Amino acid sequence: MTDSALPMTVADSATSAPRKLVLDKKRVRSRYAAERRFRAYGIAAIAFGLFFLAWLFVTLILQGYGALQQSKMRLDVTLDAATVAPGGQVDDNALRTADYTALLRTALRTTLGVGSDRGERRDAYALLSNGADTELRNRVLADPSLIGKTVSVWVSAAADVDTLIKGQISRDLPENQRRLNDRQIAWTDKLVADGRLEKRFNTALFVNGASSDPEQAGMGVAIIGSLYMMLVVLLTALPVGVAAAVYLEEFAPRNRWTDLIEVNINNLAAVPSIVFGLLGLAIFLNFFGMPRSAPVVGGLVLALMTLPVVIIATRASIKAVPPSIREAALGVGASKMQVITHHVVPLALPGILTGTIIGMARALGETAPLLLIGMVAFVVATPATPFDPATALPVQIYMWAGASERAFVERTSAAILILLVFLIVMNAAAVVLRRRFERRW
Amino acid sequence: MNTIAMKPVSVTNDVVSTNRSPKVISRGVKVFYGEKEALHGVDLDIHEREVTALIGPSGCGKSTFLRCMNRMNDVVEGCRIEGKIEIDGDDIYDRRIDVVQLRARVGMVFQKPNPFPKSIYENVAYGPKIHGIASGKEELDEIVEGSLTRAGLWNEVKDRLDKPGTGLSGGQQQRLCIARAIAVSPEVILMDEPCSALDPIATARIEELIDELRENFTIVIVTHSMQQAARVSQRTAFFHLGDLVEVGDTSQIFTNPKEERTQAYITGRFG
Numbered sequence: 001m002t003d004s005a006l007p008m009t010v011a012d013s014a015t016s017a018p019r020k021l022v023l024d025k026k027r028v029r030s031r032y033a034a035e036r037r038f039r040a041y042g043i044a045a046i047a048f049g050l051f052f053l054a055w056l057f058v059t060l061i062l063q064g065y066g067a068l069q070q071s072k073m074r075l076d077v078t079l080d081a082a083t084v085a086p087g088g089q090v091d092d093n094a095l096r097t098a099d100y101t102a103l104l105r106t107a108l109r110t111t112l113g114v115g116s117d118r119g120e121r122r123d124a125y126a127l128l129s130n131g132a133d134t135e136l137r138n139r140v141l142a143d144p145s146l147i148g149k150t151v152s153v154w155v156s157a158a159a160d161v162d163t164l165i166k167g168q169i170s171r172d173l174p175e176n177q178r179r180l181n182d183r184q185i186a187w188t189d190k191l192v193a194d195g196r197l198e199k200r201f202n203t204a205l206f207v208n209g210a211s212s213d214p215e216q217a218g219m220g221v222a223i224i225g226s227l228y229m230m231l232v233v234l235l236t237a238l239p240v241g242v243a244a245a246v247y248l249e250e251f252a253p254r255n256r257w258t259d260l261i262e263v264n265i266n267n268l269a270a271v272p273s274i275v276f277g278l279l280g281l282a283i284f285l286n287f288f289g290m291p292r293s294a295p296v297v298g299g300l301v302l303a304l305m306t307l308p309v310v311i312i313a314t315r316a317s318i319k320a321v322p323p324s325i326r327e328a329a330l331g332v333g334a335s336k337m338q339v340i341t342h343h344v345v346p347l348a349l350p351g352i353l354t355g356t357i358i359g360m361a362r363a364l365g366e367t368a369p370l371l372l373i374g375m376v377a378f379v380v381a382t383p384a385t386p387f388d389p390a391t392a393l394p395v396q397i398y399m400w401a402g403a404s405e406r407a408f409v410e411r412t413s414a415a416i417l418i419l420l421v422f423l424i425v426m427n428a429a430a431v432v433l434r435r436r437f438e439r440r441w
Numbered sequence: 442m443n444t445i446a447m448k449p450v451s452v453t454n455d456v457v458s459t460n461r462s463p464k465v466i467s468r469g470v471k472v473f474y475g476e477k478e479a480l481h482g483v484d485l486d487i488h489e490r491e492v493t494a495l496i497g498p499s500g501c502g503k504s505t506f507l508r509c510m511n512r513m514n515d516v517v518e519g520c521r522i523e524g525k526i527e528i529d530g531d532d533i534y535d536r537r538i539d540v541v542q543l544r545a546r547v548g549m550v551f552q553k554p555n556p557f558p559k560s561i562y563e564n565v566a567y568g569p570k571i572h573g574i575a576s577g578k579e580e581l582d583e584i585v586e587g588s589l590t591r592a593g594l595w596n597e598v599k600d601r602l603d604k605p606g607t608g609l610s611g612g613q614q615q616r617l618c619i620a621r622a623i624a625v626s627p628e629v630i631l632m633d634e635p636c637s638a639l640d641p642i643a644t645a646r647i648e649e650l651i652d653e654l655r656e657n658f659t660i661v662i663v664t665h666s667m668q669q670a671a672r673v674s675q676r677t678a679f680f681h682l683g684d685l686v687e688v689g690d691t692s693q694i695f696t697n698p699k700e701e702r703t704q705a706y707i708t709g710r711f712g
Contacts, residue, residue, distance in 0.1 A: 324555035
């Protein structure tokens with residue numbers, strides 16, 4: 001640019017007066033405005049995301065916190081020896097098979113002052129949970145010295161009573177549209193007034209297995225099933241993934257075959273999870289004949305799904321180890337193996353663990369592949385080993401979400417909250433590991 | 442710079458060109474990166490217990506040649522070497538040579554200080570440990586102390602041996618790397634521009650150290666600084682475009698070069 005190319009006026013002003021820094025030109029103003037708009041878009045996007053996240057959490061907590069409590073009834077049960085241990089035999093089998101329901105019903109009749117009318121009796125019995133006898137039985141099994149005494153026990157009330165107390169069903173409905181009739185409501189109110197019916201912490205939700213009675217249904221089997229699966233994922237995906245990644249990164253020659261493998265690993269990470277379920281069904285169940293509904297199979301399927309994530313994360317963190325560290329180790333005469341085991345893998349470990357945990361967190365929330373290998377099951381007994389039938393947390397949510405009883409609504413939300421707690425704990429662990437072991441050069 | 446340079450120069454000139462026997466002999470060394478020939482046949486003798494400086498403009502092949510002497514080029518993909526390099530009469534590219542043993546005999550110090558992200562003690566003890574040099578904890582402690590002392594670092598770090606080596610200053614880190622290299626008692630130490638990342642004071646300390654180490658080790662140093670070559674080395678080899686142009690006593694190369702290209706380079710006309 002030469003002076004002659006500039007218009008005279010500009011050249012004149014440049015020579016006569018110094019250019020001012022404080023300008024109120026249109027261009028400057030519109031540039032500032034564009035910058036502000038740009039920032040506003042970003043803030044709006046974040047606010048949009050946070051709004052829905054907050055909505056999700058508020059809804060879940062409002063709906064789910066009720067499930068942490070369960071209405072329980074205090075009954076003075078006379079554990080007479082003739083019923084519990086006929087013939088004076090206090091052996092395990094007798095204690096297990098005794099008619100606890102009868103004992104509870106007797107106690108309930110006495111408490112409510114119910115006569116011999118069959119309809120009245122049926123209404124009264126409906127206040128009691130179907131699983132209340134199990135609760136009493138467990139109590140007696142734990143302490144057989146109670147036999148022959150009158151004990152005050154807290155047993156679960158029926159889900160209908162529970163929902164009434166929590167105010168989830170309206171008392172204003174006509175009697176024929178209600179699950180509880182006027183007489184039952186009157187009894188409930190009386191029990192509450194007497195301090196015999198109150199909401200207590202719902203241990204069953206965390207301990208019990210499946211049940212068609214909402215008040216007895218719990219996530220215990222699902223939690224243990226999920227933990228077993230995570231264990232299987234960790235024990236298979238981590239070593240296999242790290243070994244594959246170390247080989248590909250450190251030993252494999254760069255040729256068409258390794259390119260092909262690399263492309264396929266990246267593609268595997270994007271395969272829909274239900275396909276892995278089908279694979280598991282075909283291989284683990286049909287070919288190897290492994291047990292259905294078992295966490296070990298679920299874990300293996302999820303491990304296949306997590307494997308590409310682990311490989312990719314491991315390769316990335318191995319690549320991030322500075323070459324100067326490898327040279328330093330080679331320079332003092334470390335063998336290739338020593339360079340890898342003493343330096344590269346330890347330095348890559350935080351990244352490997354973070355990747356593994358994030359992959360596992362994804363696997364924990366995975367439902368589709370588990371549907372295909374029979375983990376959508378009504379499992380009552382707590383699995384003792386990973387080979388016993390179990391369900392998983394997301395599958396339990398899926399099953400409860402489809403249940404018709406009103407009382408399952410809050411339990412579904414509570415189950416989602418429990419799953420989210422697990423996920424948050426795992427992601428926090430990943431962050432902590434990364435912070436803790438991160439090395440700087 | 443001049444005041445710092447004084448001391449090593451005075452020492453250097455006394456001992457120049459005692460013409461000891463060659464420790465490393467290279468004949469017709471050619472290096473290929475894929476199709477590209479980076480070195481076109483280098484014949485160079487490295488004399489025992491002397492400092493040999495390799496100088497030349499960037500990309501002339503001096504670092505490539507240095508890395509041939511402990512086979513660090515092996516890990517570079519597509520790198521191929523022809524010709525012969527012998528250390529004490531052993532061809533280091535012979536099939537039967539174990540590269541790990543070779544690197545224990547030919548140590549290396551790199552351009553950028555690269556201590557392991559471990560404690561100072563671990564940094565020095567690593568080499569002796571993997572080679573099984575020390576028979577016990579006490580012997581290892583002795584080796585660590587001895588190496589750090591010879592690297593002139595012991596007094597600065599003896600109270601914090603368990604602190605990470607990466608927490609030291611740049612010059613200290615480089616001396617730690619030298620201590621790490623001498624801990625496995627090598628015969629030859631290769632230095633690839635060891636001072637290029639350091640300030641003048643740290644550079645002067647390293648140069649002094651190199652001069653002291655010459656008593657026990659054969660040292661080959663690649664440097665971009667001709668003053669440094671003049672200060673620390675007894676022999677100098679000038680590389681240009683993959684050729685070894687001239688090699689001779691340092692004083693001769695810098696005062697009376699035979700080749701015109703050497704003359705042009707040391708007077709700063711190119712490079």
